[in-house]
Amino acid sequence: ATIKKVKDRGGSAIAALTSDDHERLNRKAFIEKRLIYALDRKNLQLLYQPQVNLNNGKVERVEALVRWTDSEIGVITPDELIPIAEENGLINEIGSFVVETACRQLKEWQTKDIDLQISINSSIREFRDKDMAKMVLEQLKINDCKASSLMIEITEKFALEAEAERSIMSQMKTLQQEGISFALDDFGTGYASFRYMLMLPISSLKIDQTIIQSITKQEKIQKLINGMIQFGKSLDFQVTAEGVETNEQFELLRAMGCDSLQGYIIGHPMTAADLEKWLN
Ligand code: C2E
Ligand code: MG
Ligand code: MG
Numbered sequence: 001a002t003i004k005k006v007k008d009r010g011g012s013a014i015a016a017l018t019s020d021d022h023e024r025l026n027r028k029a030f031i032e033k034r035l036i037y038a039l040d041r042k043n044l045q046l047l048y049q050p051q052v053n054l055n056n057g058k059v060e061r062v063e064a065l066v067r068w069t070d071s072e073i074g075v076i077t078p079d080e081l082i083p084i085a086e087e088n089g090l091i092n093e094i095g096s097f098v099v100e101t102a103c104r105q106l107k108e109w110q111t112k113d114i115d116l117q118i119s120i121n122s123s124i125r126e127f128r129d130k131d132m133a134k135m136v137l138e139q140l141k142i143n144d145c146k147a148s149s150l151m152i153e154i155t156e157k158f159a160l161e162a163e164a165e166r167s168i169m170s171q172m173k174t175l176q177q178e179g180i181s182f183a184l185d186d187f188g189t190g191y192a193s194f195r196y197m198l199m200l201p202i203s204s205l206k207i208d209q210t211i212i213q214s215i216t217k218q219e220k221i222q223k224l225i226n227g228m229i230q231f232g233k234s235l236d237f238q239v240t241a242e243g244v245e246t247n248e249q250f251e252l253l254r255a256m257g258c259d260s261l262q263g264y265i266i267g268h269p270m271t272a273a274d275l276e277k278w279l280n
Helices: 002-008 013-040 078-088 091-111 132-142 156-162 166-178 194-199 219-234 247-255 272-279
Strands: 045-053 058-070 074-076 117-121 150-155 181-187 204-207 238-241 260-262
Touching: 013 058, 013 078, 013 091, 045 091, 045 272, 058 078, 058 091, 078 091, 091 117, 091 132, 091 150, 091 272, 132 150, 132 166, 150 156, 156 166, 156 181, 156 194, 166 181, 204 219, 219 238, 219 247, 247 260
Parallel strands: 058 117, 117 150, 150 181, 181 204, 204 238, 238 260
Antiparallel strands: 045 058, 045 260, 058 074
């Protein structure tokens, strides 16, 4: 709309661009302001997406994914929200909210005899807070949860940077010693340096959905994915495929010996209540 207005007034392309940039910056600033407000009121939500363990056919783990709908802005997707929060530091508060909410959910499921592990996503900036591990362990304790009920997903970019930061490595190791497991998310999207896979306390690999979704396109891609699965398994990683959408993808991945699958073919991210119904 802004571009049109500028053009109508006979403005140049450069003026249109500047005004677009202006709008983007305004949106960012507004999101920031509204996010502080939302975090204060814990007005964010977690949805849970099931993962199927192909070794026994059971759903044993769900991934927690943050959702935020602001009354003034509307839906802000994680792909927009997380980079902004990483930049302005609010990611630490989002992280605390996620850990708190996930632990409370674990406790509730315990009382209902629902045995699920929750996998949360974490940004490197959260681990730059020296109290991150302490905060996670405290939340587990407050809610009477075992540490093995929690998994933390980190990206390849996180892993690459973490390897050089001793304090992050040591926080991860503390959590691992307590029983929390780590997964490498979006595996295969470009930062792969295989060394950190051995340096960091990671036990699972999640093959990125863009790779998974091209599995039926070319024989070479099938061989690549098969190679990634065998490679991961030979190093004792548990291998998960994310973004599985079709039966064909499902069957190919099962035949390749993938340990677990996550994606719309199994279930969309859903509220805890919907997940409980879905499990039945
Ligand atoms: P991710 O951790 O790789 O999560 C998987 C994303 O793929 C989710 O998007 C999920 O809704 C989507 N997805 C799952 N199955 C399918 C499928 O079959 N097809 C397709 N097309 N998509 C599928 P979402 O929830 O929008 O999250 C996007 C990214 O934002 C996440 O990618 C994660 O990196 C980040 N994120 C989400 N929640 C959090 C959080 O609480 N903290 C942090 N630090 N990052 C988060
Ligand atoms: Mg993830
Ligand atoms: Mg991913």
